[in-house]
Amino acid sequence: MDFLTLVQVLDSTVRLSTPLLLACLAGLFSERAGIFDIGLEGKMLIAAFFSAAVAALTGNVWLGLLSGIASSLVLAGLHGLASITFRGNQLISGVAINFLAAGITVLIAQDWFQQGGRTPSLIGGGRFAPVELPFAIGASEAEAAGRPLSQLLAEASPLQQVYSELISGHSILVYLSFLAVPLTAWVLFGTRFGLRLRAVGENPAAVDTAGISVVGLRFAAVGICGVLCGIAGAYLATALQAGFVKEMTAGRGFIALAALIFAKWRPWHALSACLLFGLLQALALRFQSINIAGVSVPVQLMEALPYILTVVILAGFVGKAVPPKAGGEPYVKER
Amino acid sequence: MEKMPKWADVVLIPLISLLLAAALSALVILGIGEDPIEAVKTMITGALGSTYGWGYTLYYATNFLFTGLAVSVAYHAGLFNIGGEGQAMLGGLGVALICLFIPWPHWSIALIVAAIAAGLFGAAWAAIPAYLQAKRGSHVVITTIMFNFIAFSVLNYMLVNVLKPQGAMDPATARFPEAIHLPSLHEILLPLGINFSKSAPANVSLLVAIAACFVVWLLIWRTWLGHEIRAFGKSESGARYAGMSPLKITMIAMLISGALCGMMAINNVMGEAERLVLNSTEGAGFIGIAVALMGRNHPFGVFLAALLFGFLYQGGAELALWSSIPRELIVVIQALVILFTGALDNMVRMPLEKLFIAVRKEKA
Numbered sequence: 001m002d003f004l005t006l007v008q009v010l011d012s013t014v015r016l017s018t019p020l021l022l023a024c025l026a027g028l029f030s031e032r033a034g035i036f037d038i039g040l041e042g043k044m045l046i047a048a049f050f051s052a053a054v055a056a057l058t059g060n061v062w063l064g065l066l067s068g069i070a071s072s073l074v075l076a077g078l079h080g081l082a083s084i085t086f087r088g089n090q091l092i093s094g095v096a097i098n099f100l101a102a103g104i105t106v107l108i109a110q111d112w113f114q115q116g117g118r119t120p121s122l123i124g125g126g127r128f129a130p131v132e133l134p135f136a137i138g139a140s141e142a143e144a145a146g147r148p149l150s151q152l153l154a155e156a157s158p159l160q161q162v163y164s165e166l167i168s169g170h171s172i173l174v175y176l177s178f179l180a181v182p183l184t185a186w187v188l189f190g191t192r193f194g195l196r197l198r199a200v201g202e203n204p205a206a207v208d209t210a211g212i213s214v215v216g217l218r219f220a221a222v223g224i225c226g227v228l229c230g231i232a233g234a235y236l237a238t239a240l241q242a243g244f245v246k247e248m249t250a251g252r253g254f255i256a257l258a259a260l261i262f263a264k265w266r267p268w269h270a271l272s273a274c275l276l277f278g279l280l281q282a283l284a285l286r287f288q289s290i291n292i293a294g295v296s297v298p299v300q301l302m303e304a305l306p307y308i309l310t311v312v313i314l315a316g317f318v319g320k321a322v323p324p325k326a327g328g329e330p331y332v333k334e335r
Numbered sequence: 336m337e338k339m340p341k342w343a344d345v346v347l348i349p350l351i352s353l354l355l356a357a358a359l360s361a362l363v364i365l366g367i368g369e370d371p372i373e374a375v376k377t378m379i380t381g382a383l384g385s386t387y388g389w390g391y392t393l394y395y396a397t398n399f400l401f402t403g404l405a406v407s408v409a410y411h412a413g414l415f416n417i418g419g420e421g422q423a424m425l426g427g428l429g430v431a432l433i434c435l436f437i438p439w440p441h442w443s444i445a446l447i448v449a450a451i452a453a454g455l456f457g458a459a460w461a462a463i464p465a466y467l468q469a470k471r472g473s474h475v476v477i478t479t480i481m482f483n484f485i486a487f488s489v490l491n492y493m494l495v496n497v498l499k500p501q502g503a504m505d506p507a508t509a510r511f512p513e514a515i516h517l518p519s520l521h522e523i524l525l526p527l528g529i530n531f532s533k534s535a536p537a538n539v540s541l542l543v544a545i546a547a548c549f550v551v552w553l554l555i556w557r558t559w560l561g562h563e564i565r566a567f568g569k570s571e572s573g574a575r576y577a578g579m580s581p582l583k584i585t586m587i588a589m590l591i592s593g594a595l596c597g598m599m600a601i602n603n604v605m606g607e608a609e610r611l612v613l614n615s616t617e618g619a620g621f622i623g624i625a626v627a628l629m630g631r632n633h634p635f636g637v638f639l640a641a642l643l644f645g646f647l648y649q650g651g652a653e654l655a656l657w658s659s660i661p662r663e664l665i666v667v668i669q670a671l672v673i674l675f676t677g678a679l680d681n682m683v684r685m686p687l688e689k690l691f692i693a694v695r696k697e698k699a
Contacts, residue, residue, distance in 0.1 A: 082678035093678030096670045103666030110661045111367035304488035307481040314473035
């Protein structure tokens with residue numbers, strides 16, 4: 001593997017990690033507040049559809065993003081209603097939300113576009129364009145030189161290759177998602193809101209005694225989770241790919257959940273976990289099988305690795321993953 | 336004092352939840368510009384209007400009986416087995432290995448051995464999550480979700496790299512030998528003078544599934560083990576205090592659950608496809624959740640709910656064929672059933688409880 005290939009694999013790692021990271025941070029907010037969320041997948045999926053559909057109809061990707069977030073928030077609200085207001089089973093609610101999204105996206109897509117459950121391909125302003133940082137070699141340089149971009153990159157110096165391939169040329173959402181990591185860490189561990197949010201996931205009765213609304217805090221957390229899942233879904237359909245296809249989240253919501261456990265519910269660790277799982281996806285995408293020390297690793301193992309690693313972590317062989325104490329428990333005020 | 340009479344809990348609440356789900360589904364159909372009444376008519380004719388339709392309805396119902404029973408057995412022990420899909424995939428692998436590599440003289444022997452193998456494979460796939468839950472406290476829901484994905488990769492690897500016949504393109508095994516073809520309902524009912532559709536896939540596994548209902552009923556309500564499972568599910572600390580072993584009960588309940596999911600493979604792999612394909616389970620493991628919730632975790636309720644979902648699946652397929660409503664409508668209905676009977680149970684229950692208490696006060 002030459003240097004440029006390595007850079008390209010890392011570049012696609014960044015692209016593939018982004019939706020995982022956004023969904024993982026979404027889950028982080030929800031679960032830190034004591035609301036288990038296995039419906040990340042469904043929220044991403046419905047956001048992917050509505051962002052692509054609205055972007056296709058209006059030609060404006062920002063309107064698409066907003067609709068995606070709105071649709072994800074509706075499902076988040078449903079999850080809140082079921083698990084906070086009616087104190088239902090949070091896991092069952094998550095399962096229902098995943099199915100609801102899987103079904104309703106195809107139904108509406110078929111009704112609106114008649115293309116077998118997909119949206120038309122997004123063009124021009126309907127997609128998030130790559131952001132070209134200054135001095136990077138991008139599409140405009142290739143056009144000016146009248147040569148293909150890949151040729152220009154192959155001739156560039158290693159430093160320029162890293163800068164142009166890996167750092168420059170991503171959509172705005174990628175940079176946003178990486179910024180969301182320090183932001184999340186700050187909100188959770190540096191603000192009063194974050195302290196209360198974490199407290200409500202560990203000991204809601206204490207928060208209640210302090211005169212702070214448990215229900216309000218948990219709804220706020222579920223709402224933030226909805227917004228982040230919405231951005232993740234919109235990124236999938238309008239930046240990573242050009243349009244919605246059915247089941248396009250393809251288990252990413254569950255990989256994000258795995259990453260969340262892998263990171264033991266901590267923001268910076270979530271970043272490394274998502275980059276690791278993104279790298280595995282990038283490798284599986286690029287190579288059919290990989291030779292490590294003479295043993296060929298089948299692509300199926302690469303695909304299953306995030307899940308296997310998570311089970312190993314859950315089993316407590318590599319440190320212990322302890323979820324927030326009040327996670328999954330509805331809060332009943334003492335009477 | 337009970338807040339509600341038992342019949343209200345067992346019959347009324349599921350019925351109201353079902354009506355709510357149906358009403359919302361009708362709204363969805365209206366929303367995409369179709370006629371809900373027309374849709375229901377198409378579904379009924381398609382699923383129940385002919386022995387062909389019935390054959391498919393019962394075939395799907397057989398799958399859902401196994402997975403629904405599986406979810407409910409785990410549920411009685413307070414465990415949520417969301418890994419039915421993976422356990423059923425592994426069951427399929429067990430069936431395929433038994434059917435492909437051993438020349439069986441008669442289908443009946445093959446069926447028994449295949450059912451055992453399928454159960455063992457499914458149980459094995461549930462064993463690790465069960466052990467981790469009992470010993471390490473890792474949440475069984477998360478581990479079984481992970482095991483679903485791992486199962487898919489295992490199956491994918493086995494089909495593509497090991498079991499696929501040479502030169503074949505699609506990831507599937509060779510066809511099973513003709514000698515172990517399971518009798519279809521057509522062949523079973525013909526001697527009785529009933530001419531059941533020849534091309535429908537319902538087969539002798541249906542009878543196995545119904546027998547499984549009865550066995551599960553015996554197990555849960557008529558044996559000491561079942562008593563322990565239910566006690567453990569109601570109160571873990573209570574069961575521990577009474578000297579029951581949490582490790583033993585968790586393991587046994589999950590192993591039975593996994594085995595039931597695995598046994599689904601005698602229907603879809605051995606009975607219908609007669610070879611193992613990649614997506615043979617078609618989400619039946621997840622539908623088991625809806626079936627168990629709807630059937631209130633009682634084998635008879637599961638039986639009725641499995642029939643209902645069998646009807647929905649066959650009806651939905653017909654609907655997709657004859658109208659412009661895609662098959663995914665069924666996924667929406669399934670989601671709404673899970674939502675109302677599972678997650679939003681209190682939304683239906685609380686007002687009803689108030690109503691019953693008010694009525695009782697008036698009488699007193």
